[in-house]
């Protein structure tokens with residue numbers, strides 16, 4: 001997704017430890033190189049609060065209000081804090097999601113808990129992995145840490161006044177965009193018990209995925225007994241009740257107020273999508289009364305170190321590049337959420353992952369790196385996608401609050417499954433079911449969900465424009481986003497071809513390879529723009545093309561022919577059929593010029609996913625790999641480890657994964673085993689692949705900033721003259737890649753071109 005960046009000031013964080021040049025997994029705390037605020041402002045929308053581990057369900061952080069600015073992850077650098085809540089989604093566009101099960105500290109007695117209790121901040125927030133701190137102007141300091149399903153709030157109040165905590169069940173992140181994607185609170189329950197603990201639930205709906213009502217349960221405990229505990233109900237800011245009633249429920253705003261004499265106070269909250277009993281169990285098993293904040297911080301750091309950060313080790317890079325690498329790794333794994341055991345929709349022995357936001361963003365390069373860095377979770381994630389199909393009827397393209405939606409283009413879970421399949425993900429994955437799930441996308445039109453932004457066909461799941469795809473082999477303008485959907489349906493069908501081939505389903509293999517070429521049916525050789533002709537354009541049922549300026553995508557949104565990018569970009573997106581694109585565009589030189597024009601015409605957008613793979617397609621022309629390297633370096637310059645360090649929305653870590661591939665010096669062709677060769681950033685970078693295997697990448701002779709052209713390459717010790725490697729070459733059993741870099745281009749990649757598996761003759 002894509003929303004325009006607003007300019008905000010850079011948020012600085014102090015790194016308490018001096019950078020070391022040599023990092024060794026066993027001894028090093030890699031979290032010291034992480035700026036949790038990277039990409040949190042300036043349109044990155046990353047969540048800087050506490051996620052105790054990759055995929056943690058609880059994400060505890062501040063909710064900030066500032067005029068009519070949408071706080072996608074809850075956080076904004078400036079504005080008033082109006083609560084600290086247990087659930088957030090990191091890095092998304094569209095509209096804010098979650099921000100529920102909130103509490104707000106108030107100094108003194110509270111006369112109206114429904115009034116604006118928000119507070120400005122006395123200083124900038126601080127954070128590390130597993131730790132977050134906010135100092136409010138009312139003198140209260142809030143320190144946070146968390147576990148997978150629970151959070152710990154450590155409060156320091158000014159002494160001399162009662163310390164009050166307001167739990168407002170109606171609190172949910174708002175959206176001011178006016179697009180109909182704002183969340184709503186529809187009702188809740190709140191009960192306080194004589195031992196001082198409380199339980200309840202809140203029900204909410206909508207958000208970008210247009211979800212129906214969903215309920216989150218909570219269970220809260222305090223470090224001491226409150227001197228008073230009350231419940232309240234009301235509408236707007238008008239109270240209906242405010243008294244010592246133990247239990248309130250209904251559709252009005254409601255919650256509880258707890259007052260203490262002590263200035264130091266800890267509050268523990270467990271959450272669950274199943275029941276308030278389960279929320280209490282989650283709390284009691286993960287955070288006990290004597291659990292210290294520091295012990296949770298240590299645990300979180302250890303989880304991030306062992307599961308993610310230690311998977312990549314570097315030597316010899318600059319401090320900034322090292323910080324950028326580890327801060328990007330954090331952002332890449334803030335979602336999805338592992339909700340195994342927390343699925344209210346069905347019972348299953350399969351794993352369950354939610355908060356997929358979205359595969360449209362992540363399938364291009366994030367999921368390929370997810371598999372390499374966290375293969376255990378990745379296999380669970382694939383099984384979960386298939387299990388969602390088993391019980392919901394379709395795999396998601398996006399999903400949160402246990403509900404599929406929305407689909408921007410194709411059914412990109414097909415690409416994700418294909419990528420996993422061709423790279424050997426097996427384990428407990430049932431691939432017959434996996435293929436059936438893909439075939440559902442390819443053959444079954446999903447029921448229309450009547451999305452006001454695109455009422456003609458489903459945006460919930462699957463392929464809404466499938467009837468045209470099956471009937472014509474292209475998509476007519478009677479469907480929205482016809483051209484960009486068609487290009488994606490081609491890549492989706494290519495995914496089916498890959499898995500069918502592997503499973504020995506020969507008839508399906510032939511069918512879907514053929515269908516993967518249907519992007520060609522949108523190609524109008526006569527459409528021209530800036531000395532180039534041939535672009536994907538809208539096509540009518542009678543076979544004629546619609547006149548289309550290749551530089552324009554109209555509104556470029558839900559109701560237009562192209563989604564979020566123009567014909568120039570989508571005309572380069574059939575990455576399984578590059579030789580055909582090359583031929584249609586007019587051969588090698590024209591192809592190079594076509595890619596160059598993305599920059600000359602200011603079309604390329606590093607901050608949005610449809611452009612992601614285009615800069616590296618030069619590798620499909622002999623002697624042009626150096627152009628890929630120049631583009632890659634240019635893209636790297638758009639990032640930094642600061643608060644405004646992402647060139648677009650993080651998009652569930654897609655933006656960070658894109659950068660990490662530049663650093664590694666490879667780029668995945670999703671759905672294939674091919675990785676295009678770029679130019680690595682570090683003198684030495686090791687990817688730990690598990691089971692004692694690793695990929696060791698070295699660069700000598702040049703450097704990242706001024707002498708970065710590849711002069712020569714050895715793969716596994718042998719001279720290499722191809723601008724690509726395969727999964728088997730370097731990842732399946734590990735391997736080595738030794739680059740010599742220099743200050744000017746050398747024609748080193750004289751060998752075989754990368755495969756173009758859907759093209760008729762696979763020889764370039």
Ligand SMILES: *[C@@H]1O[C@H](CO)[C@@H](O)[C@H](O)[C@H]1NC(C)=O
Nearest residue numbers: 108109110160161162228259
């Ligand atoms: C707060 O309320 C309690 C009882 O509800 C009362 O005893 C106390 O005086 C109040 N404190 C202040 C500072 O208003």
Ligand SMILES: *[C@@H]1O[C@H](CO)[C@@H](O)[C@H](O)[C@H]1NC(C)=O
Nearest residue numbers: 187188189201203249250251
């Ligand atoms: C309150 O909780 C009960 C039991 O969990 C549930 O049946 C009811 O729908 C809830 N009420 C609201 C308004 O959420």
Ligand SMILES: *[C@@H]1O[C@H](CO)[C@@H](O)[C@H](O)[C@H]1NC(C)=O
Nearest residue numbers: 055338339340341376377380
């Ligand atoms: C996901 O959650 C389940 C249940 O808590 C757990 O058993 C599993 O190990 C988790 N997966 C990962 C990769 O942490």
Ligand SMILES: *[C@@H]1O[C@H](CO)[C@@H](O)[C@H](O)[C@H]1NC(C)=O
Nearest residue numbers: 472473510511514515518521
């Ligand atoms: C390939 O698709 C075209 C329609 O695009 C169809 O006419 C043709 O029969 C298909 N061929 C095979 C072998 O399926």
Ligand SMILES: *[C@@H]1O[C@H](CO)[C@@H](O)[C@H](O)[C@H]1NC(C)=O
Nearest residue numbers: 529530531532593597600601
């Ligand atoms: C188009 O090509 C002509 C002839 O090669 C060249 O002079 C002109 O500058 C080109 N125009 C653009 C916009 O690239």
